[in-house]
Amino acid sequence: MAPTERTDGSEDLGATGRDPVAPTVVSGLGFQRTKNVQERIIGGVLFSCAAISTLVTVGVVVVLLRESLIFFSNVPVWEFLTGTRWQPAFTPQRFGVLPLLAGSVMVAVGSAIIALPLGLMTAIFLSEYAGQRLRGILKPVLEILAGIPTVVYGYFALTFITPLLRQFVPETDVFNAAAASIVVGIMIIPTVSSLSEDALRAVPRALREGAYGLGATKLEVSTKVVVPAALSGVFASFILAVSRAIGETMAVTIAAGNLPNLTLNPLESIQTMTAYIVSVSLGDTPQGTVAYQTLFAVGMTLFIITLGMNILSQWVLSRFREEYQ
Template sequence: MSMATESASLPPGSPALGTPADSRVARRGWEAAIHVFLAACAGLSVLTTVGIVVVLLAESLQFFREVSPIEFLFGTEWAPLIKPQHFGILPLFCGTLLVTGGAILIAAPLGLGAAIYLSEYAPTPVREVVKPLLEVLAGIPSVVYGVLAVTTVSPIVRAIFQSDSIFNALSASIVVGLMILPTIISLSEDVLRSVPRDLRSAAFALGATKYDVTVKVVVPAALSGIMASFLLAISRAIGETMAVTLAAGATPQLTLNPLESVQTMTAYIVQVSKGDTPAGSIEYRTIFAVGLALFCITMTINLIAQWILSRMREQYE
């Protein structure tokens, strides 16, 4: 049957086959399907987050029926696996803060300096070689950094500071700082390069030097993005597990001495999750309580980050 015969057999007012109207209908169908798929992806992400929070809350409530939240939050001793038991999370929080603070003190100036060099001073061939190498550095497994800390970094630290502890917070801070360094460099360099060239040209036209343009124009214009990279790196350092488990040790204690062994919140979760602790016991439920505290800390950092970024955008707009 010819196309003319098929068109003649259609009801009056119907679009002919293969017309633009058919294409629009098919396109709308595909767009609706894509819309449903994307909405399902977003809903799955939300449901995953809600599921994690529900599990943490359910198990943590069982824990807090036996342990006072006041003791948990303000106690200075953490020994849930030995008698007499103590459930004060402050030693774990102190260890996490010590390692994270040391890591960001190491990574922030190095990362920002490297980002400024790659964005403002490095020739194009150098940038094209160095940046992919940094991305490869970001892909190294964290357990490799932990082994590096124990076999290489820790002996150097002990030799320099005359320390007797093989496992110490300083070694963990160094390797975690190396781990978060690519995040700071990559994000900060992208933000610096996104600063409009007109700002640079205007500053040069007024007689500013390259240093003045970089420090007084480019960096302040990109400061919100730089702060975002720092906060993202802090979140990564807080959640790091294997490297600090191998490097920092497993001694929960309140100390500000980076040469002593400490235990972070994530390292404790790894210790209990090995399978030696009976499921359903109060010792087992401590990992959910610690996980909930870690979740609250991370969420607080994200809220503070959003507040800082909004204030900076208002200041420079």
């Protein structure tokens, strides 16, 4: 096969009855046909494996939609989206998602305040300042940071960060949004730094050298040439990191608490969308109850938000990419 004429294994292969490059001299026609059938089967099997990923997405959407639709036949969408109280377990039941949404947003904003500047500065340091050897040490350390299970971060928040916060502000709740935001921030630093660093390093050397030639200092080269040139990649990493913070589950479940609470005070106990989903599945919630359906309605909200942010990140990357030769 010439590299230019890739054929689609599922249909095209053997459409002419034979593989264009397969040997025909020694093997004879029967052998040839067996080989073609074999190739087509293999192509089909491989295609099905690749198609599974699409089925997963369809599965997620179908599963979430089916139960959510039942939920929304009981609870108006409007009440769900604008209600300020979330109490599915007590009477009168209230299904306003805003307290959960606000909890998720508060953790996301708090962790972004920590991770975006630190992550970008880490990326600048690794790409512009650090030498080869220092990079060789720092990058694996950041990879380890990214690989620590989230339940461990939850433990760290609850047993180390919260007591630390309470030393400074004694009225801090045992479970609070601030500690969760801090650990989630630490957790997503590697997301920002590694993706941003890739973007910074992709900026061609000539741009840097041109600026140095004009007498710019390293600070001016970094902040006025390299970062602006890599801005699309940097923004994409920011959006992905925030989306990760919204989807983060265990650290916020352990550290931020389980109290749906519409508040702006990060020292109070709150509940995020993800923590709510966990709290429902920890209890015994029979299928068919409204509480069971809330699982899917909240999951749907979470899925739409994170998927939207991921798509936005890819769009920023392709739409605002600077092309350098």
